[in-house]
Amino acid sequence: MAINIALAGNPNCGKTTMFNDLTGANQYVGNWPGVTVEKKEGRYRADKEVVITDLPGVYSLSPYTPEEIVTRDYLMSGKPDAVINLVDATNLERNLYLTTQIIDLGIPTVVALNMMDLVEKNGDKIDVDALAKRLGCPVVETSALKGRGMEDVVKTAIEAGKKGTVPATTLRFTDDVEEALAQVIDVAGAAIKGRHARWYAIKLLEGEQLTIDKLNLPAAALSKIAAIRDRLEEAEDDDAESIITNERYDNITDVCDACVKKSPKAMTTTQKIDRIVTNRILGIPIFIVIMFLVYYISVSTVGTIVTDWANDGLFGDGWLYTGTEQYEAAVEEFEGILETDEGVAAFEAGELEEPDPADYGFYHVGVPVVVGGWLESIGAAPWVQSLVLDGIIAGVGAVIGFIPQLIVLFILLGFLEGxxxxxxxxxxxxxVFRRFGLSGKSFIPMLIASGCGVPAVMATKTIENEKDRRMTIMxxxxxxxxxxxxxxALVFGALAGGDYEATWWVAPVFYFLGLFAIILSCIILKKFRAFAGEVAPFIMELPQYHLPTVKNVLLSMWERVRSYVVKAGTIIFLSSMVIWFLLNFGFYEGSFGLLDPEVDDYIQYSLMAGLGNLLAWIFAPLGFGNWESTVTSITGLVAKENVVATVGVITSLGEEIGETDPSLWAAFAAMLGGSSAAIMAFCAFNLLCAPCFAAIGTIRRQMMSAKWTWAAIGYMCAFAWCVGLMIYQFGGLIAGEITFGPFTALAIVVAAGMLYLLFRPAAKPKGAGKLETASKNA
Structure with a gap:
């Protein structure tokens, strides 16, 4: 018989770490019905009959946020046989508030005192037996980070679930409140019988509308309950909800006083570190240095080494591991001979051969070479060979080749989060954000966006202020x-031209370009009436510092990389074939069909070239007004990975580019005319414009308005175009790549317009004028 166990707890209490440890890879990730709150389920590794559900992190079961509603509804649905309530043992007083509510639900409960290793390290002591007696349920010491107590807590929960043991807590409110609850239970009668009776009575006494609507009590009963509530509020001189909240905290204070002995130690390690990293002056510079190093390591150093192997070795001609110096010397000598007439004649006569890397050391051939040889051996048609090699392998391979950089990036970000x-x-x-019209809550989605834009947009639901939420989504x-x-990475390589040390700054600069664009956008948007208003307050728990486990960092990395790999195997796979079709089919000499690669500039007759030429004028002021770079940006709207995939397909088909320089980076630079300003403008536009289709769909669901969705897409594309225009026009002038022209004048006008929007007076929120008039009249 299957046992369902729910994991419940505050944010940052170690719930996800415990869930990953208990379930391993046996997880299902989806959404709760009707909302965009993530739902995680998994089977216990030691017993596949035990299903564990990781509920959203919440501070209470009050129905104020989607996460609280989802958690509460699931716990009251009757589906969980038992609840493992994780509490941060280092901050017991705050965590036990949720515990008291779960106990009131009457569900078999086991309290997991998590982070006990930190409690012991701090010199504090918790009387576990006394705590269990007061709460009326088993209490197990755990450390999810170190795997301590995991089996014990699940075993205890399984036993409690099978027996149906309801918590027998000794925690009670004051006599006046308990008497009022008893009266409510009598009035409600059979409507609230059962294990949830106390919970329903408390919520009815508080006057919670959600419970009132659910129970559908007669008007007479509701009137009597309202009278009970009024008498209690009059006696306590407070509203019912505040009275219950105070009663809970009074109980929690008594429990902590009796069960917790704090060490007289002056400062913890966490407090010492926070004095530096959260310092008003040093905090932001430290963050900039850390993120700079993250992107420098993942893109410019460690990540680049492995990505070079993936692009040039795995999805290129091959990779020579040993004897590289001898091989490079032989190639240099061969190229020198080819520069003479005698050398060319000898090469054409077959007397001179190009050096074979396999003769100089350990060498493996690339996937295209192996697949190409196999296709030739079976006599595949030329168009089939082109589809597989130039379409699928060149497109998907160009994307997959960057997975090593993603792995390094997400390992570093996973460590920082953990x-x-x-x-x-x-x-x-x-x-910082408060100065520009947003709170720190808006930074959470932006942090998640470093992994994927879809969950980042979904994370905006925690922002209560509708104006701030919309602005964050945009x-x-x-x-x-x-x-x-x-x-x-593509831009980095194109600018480096093999000299990585001279362009180490590229990757970090574009990360901070995103932050700068957000700050700039927030200032501009906040000046409009649709976004004007006070900034929402920001409250967040700061967990204690600890070293994350290798397993959890790797799981965090895999969750993020997996979505990228799935895209490469589905969306990018299909997109690569579509791009290949548009590049290889077109109109030539009045007829439509497969174009002949032997015809000079055959690609100019393709459907893709026609589409690109139709829209190229839009990007001409940004320095990439040819059809190749235009369609590259357009395909990026389907999925940003398509940008690299499209470059891979186009450059593998472009005969001239293939002869002059077969590498993807050099071909990309040649596609943009070798202009550094154009390359930077191209990158800026594609980073800041509307996201992929999946993220746009999520924006539509979160905005719940087609008008606001189109407004978001339009703003992002227009803003990206303006930034790209200024980078190319001003950067090109400084670098001497362009001369002053009409588009330069346009860039000056755009810059002046942005400055005006930045410094103009803010519009008053809707209704503010009427409020001022009323105040003056008063």
Whole structure:
């Protein structure tokens, strides 16, 4: 018989770490019905009959946020046989508030005292037996990070679930409140009988509309309950909800006083670190240095080494592991001979052969070479060979080749999140964002956006203020996500031209370009009436610092990379075939069909070239007004990975480019005319414009308005175009790549317009004028 166990707890209490440890890879990730709150389920590794559900992190079961509603509805649905309530043992007083509510639900409960290793490290002591006696349910010491107590807590929960043991808590409110609850139970009668009776009575006494609507009590009963509530509020001189809240905290204070002995130690390690990293002056510079190093390591150093192997070795001609110096010397000698007439004649006569890397050391051939040889051996048609090699392998391979950089990036970000630093970043950025019209809550989606824009947009639901939420949705995808990292790497390679040390700054600069664009956008948008108003307050828990486990960091990395791999195997796979079709089919000499690669400039007659030429004028002021770069940007709207995939397909078919320089980076630079300003403008536009189709669909669901969705898409594309225009026109002038012209004048006008929007007086919120008039009349 299957046992269903729910994991419930506050945010940052170690719930996800415990869930990953208990279920391993046996997880299903989806959404709760009707909402965009993530739902995680998994089977216990030691017993596949035990299903564990990781509920959203909440501070209470009050129905104020989607997460609280989802958690409460699931716990009251009767589906969980038992609840494992994780509490942060280092902050017991705050965590037990949710515990008291779960106990009131009457569900078999086991309290997992998590982070006990930190409690012991701090010199504190918790009387577990006394705590269990007061709460009326088993209490198990655990450390999800170190795997301590995992089997014990699940075993205890399974036993409690099978027996149906309801918590026998000794926690009670004051006599007046308990008497009022008893009266409510009598009035409600059979409507609230059963294990949830106390919970329903409390909510009816508080006057919670959600419970009133659910129970559908007669008007007479509701009137009597309202009278009971009025008498209690009059006696306590407070509203019913505040009275219950105070009663809970009074109980929690008594429990902590009796069960917890704090160490007289002056400062914890966490407090010492926070004095530096959250310092008002040092906090932001430290964050900039850390993120700079993250992108420098993942794109410019470690990540680049492995990506070179993937692009040139796995999806290129092949890779020579040993004897590279001898091989390079032989190639240099061969090229020198070819520069003479005698050498060319000898090569054409077959007397001179190009050096074979396999003769110089350990060498493996690339996938295209192997597949190409196999297709030739079976006599595949030329168009089939072109589809497989130039379409699928060149397109998908160009995207997959950047996975090593993503792995390095997400390992570093996973470590920063796991150790607790990223929570501090949100706190630090609140001071910055508040100056520009947003709170630190808006930084959380932007942090998630470094992995993927879809969950980032979904994360905006925690922002209560509708104006702030919309503004965050419109700007959060400007942060470079995992899919945009290959674009940055492509630009890095195109600008480097083999000299990586001279362009180490490229990757970090484009990350901070995203942050700068968000800040700029927030200032501009906040000046409009649709977004004007007070900034919502920001409250967030700062967990204690700890070293995350290798397993959890790797799981975090895999969750993010997996979506990228799935895209490469589905959307990018199909897109590559579509792109190949548009590049290889077209109108030539009045007829439509497969174009002949032997015809000079045959690609100019393709459907893709026609589409690109039709829209190229839009991007001409940005420095990439040819059809190749235009269609590359357009395909990026389907999925940002398509940018690199399209470059891979186009450059593999472009005969001239293939002869002059077969590498993807050099071909991309040649596609943009070798202009550094154009390359930078191209990258800026593709990073800041509307996100992929999946993220746009999520924006539509979160906005719940077609008008606001189109407004978001339009703003992002227009803003990206303006930034790209200024980068190319001003950068090109400084670099001497262009001369002053009409588009330069347009860039000056755009810059002046942005400055005006930045410094103009803010519009008053709707209704503010009437409020001022009423105040003056009063």
């Amino acid at each position: 150790c607790g630093y990223m929570a501090r970043v949100a706190f630090i950025m609140d001071r 700007t959060t995808t400007m942060i470079p996500c995992g899919a945009k990292l290959p674009i940055i």
